Amino acid sequence: MRAKFIDVKGVRTRYLYEGSGPPLVIIHGSGAFADNFYKNIDPLATQYTVYAPDVIGHGFTQPVAFEGLAYPAMVDHLCNFVDTLGLQRFHLAGWSMGGLLASLIYFRMPSRVQKLILISSGSCFNTEEEISKGQDGNAKNVAATFANLSVEAMRKRHMGSVHPKAKPPEEILMSHMTSYAQPGMKEFFERMATSRADINALRPYRVFDKLEQIKVPTLVVAGKDDPRANYASAVAGAKRIPQAQFIAYDECGHRPFYEHHEQFNKAVLEFLAEPQRAMPAAADRKEQRS
DSSP, X not given: OEEEEEEETTEEEXXXXXXXXSEEEEEOOTTOOGGGGTTTHXXXXXXXXXXXXXXXXXXXXXXXXXXXXXXXXXXXXXXXXXXXXXXXXXXXXXXXXHXXXXXXXXXXXXXXXXXXXXXXXXXXXXXXXXXXXXXXXXXXXXXXXXXXXXXXXXXXXXXXXXXXXXXXXXXXXXXXXXXXXXXXXXXXXXXXXXXXXXXXXXXXXXXXXXXXXXXXXXXXXXXXXXXSSOHHHHHHHHHHSTTEEEEEESSOOSOHHXXXXXXXXXXXXXXXXXXXXXXXXXXXXXOOOO
């Protein structure tokens, strides 16, 4: 796994990458960074060139000014990122908020996304009521995190979203803490949390009502004990996507790519390797359980 900084239309952007095969872009969630995929990038890079960017205002990509919600600026930046790298066709994966961003990128450039992977994305599948409650919690998490920037606070943040049997990712906790300590990060996260509290402002960026319009093969991944993404909503949402496969993990919270990384990596490689076919009838859609 390697790291690189590039200029993406004036935004200093860091990404992790590895591999030499077809491109796979994987997007982290809110408050996270590309390092969260440290158990996935190298295994997936055995077959694909994996690019894991830090979203604007996250990790080691600089924060930028934005009006209203941060989502449009994030999508613009990620679209500019793939353009800067010269990726004409690519697979696209997103975790949590990253799943929403990946979906919005798909709708922005549908002819360029080959396959889509949505991981633990309440942003895509939760009801408006559930999302509203989640945003209230997000604002509190932001305040608590910046009130005590420490490795222990990062450990607690991580463990609050996974199954009790999971272990904290000690390898990345110090880097995560350091990323938050950079100039402008606190203000960026506060603006982002405040803007996301307005459910009316969120509606134009919801993909919940457009799931049937996703026309590429899509893998939906869920943890059955996810405290941040409603499992039943993910099941129902996956059924509405014409070419969806669904994988659920027992004893798994919000981070299946970490909590069950070996199974996750294997499932992703198998999904991406499958030849693309004509869209099946609804009754023929594949559902899996793990």
